[in-house]
Amino acid sequence: MLPTYSEYLRLPELLGQRHPRSTEHDELLFITVHQTCELWFRQMLTELTAARDDLLAGETYPPRSRLRRCHTIARMLATHFDVLDTMAPQDFLRFRDALGTASGLQSAQFRQIELLSARGGREPTLWDGFLTVLGKAGFSVATRAERSAAYGEIAMNRREHQALWELAEALVDHDQAWSMFRQRHVHTVERQIGSRPGTGGTAGAVSLTGRGHFYPELWELRASL
Ligand code: HEM
Incomplete structure (x- = not known):
């Protein structure tokens, strides 16, 4: 039997997942925004994993289009903080104690996105995939100097290396959109x-600043063009 809209989307299960710990009106908003972010983090992980695997297989088009989706999601996610900012800090404080030690710091998916993008871990990253693609295109990427020469060559000959240039820019877009999301979060924390x-x-807002880029070598390239 074909499912109804509600069955297909499992709406009773989905909408039954908001369990505020206080009777304060704004706690539901706080929960909804966090849960929505986690749903989108899951989607980003699906896209980034596929992009990484395709890069490791030497492909350039599918990863570019998946990265485009990811940075569009990250930009949209940043706007969630606009909704949260409609909450007055006094109203947040009315239920903040109910959170106990719960914190976004414990978001496993957020951490996974960062590990998969660049920060390393046990699994190969998007950066490993990018270097694999450059290697397959004939560039030496073992040392920083070799990689720098490769980016320079690609940047200065965009027609010849169009796919690689667009791929490098897609990584920069992903890096930038994620960093803007993180930055936007800090503004809400301060507010x-x-x-x-x-x-x-942690010490709060101050502990959240000063994180570097995912792909510092692609940002450094700008100074040497
Ligand atoms: C009232 C709104 C919010 C406040 C006051 C707030 C506050 C904080 C603070 C102070 C931290 C630092 C860790 C700690 O000591 O708790 C943190 C981390 C974090 N928060 Fe929030 N947050 C808010 C909303 C959100 C939302 C909507 C998300 C979306 C998922 C989120 C995700 C995270 C993540 C992923 C971290 C870890 C960041 C990192 O390690 O770089 N936060 N938050």
């Missing part, structure tokens, strides 16, 4: 709790 410490045990 809601000022210089208070976080529920996860």
Whole structure:
């Protein structure tokens, strides 16, 4: 039997997942925004994993289009903080204690996105995939100097290396969109709790700044063009 809209989307299960710990009106908004972010993180992980695997297989078009989807999602995610900013800090404080030590710091998917993009871990990253593609195109990428020469060659001969140039730019777009999402989060943190410490045990907003880029070598390229 064909499913109904509600059955297909499992709406009773999905919508039954909001369990506020207080009776404060704004806690539902706080939960909805976090849950929505986690749903989109899951989608991003699906896209980034596929992009990484295709890169490792030497492909350039599918990863470019998956990365485009990812940075569009990341930009959209940043707007979720606009909705959260409609909450007054006094109203947040009315239920903040109910969070206990729960914190976005414990978001496993957020961490996975960063590990998969560049920060390394046990699994190969998108960056490993990018270097694989460059290697297959005949560039030496073993040392920083060789990689720098490769980016320079690709950047200065965009017609000849169009697919590689667009791929490198797609990585920069992903890097930029994610960093803007992180930055936007910091503004909301400052707006809601000022210089208070976080529920996860950090010093709060100050602990969230100063993270580097995913792909510093592609940003450094700008200075040498
Ligand atoms: C009232 C709104 C929010 C406040 C006041 C807030 C506050 C904080 C603070 C203070 C931290 C640092 C860790 C800690 O000590 O707790 C943090 C980390 C984090 N938060 Fe939020 N947050 C808010 C909304 C959100 C939303 C909507 C998301 C979306 C999923 C989110 C995701 C994260 C993530 C992923 C981290 C870890 C970031 C990293 O390690 O770079 N936060 N948050």
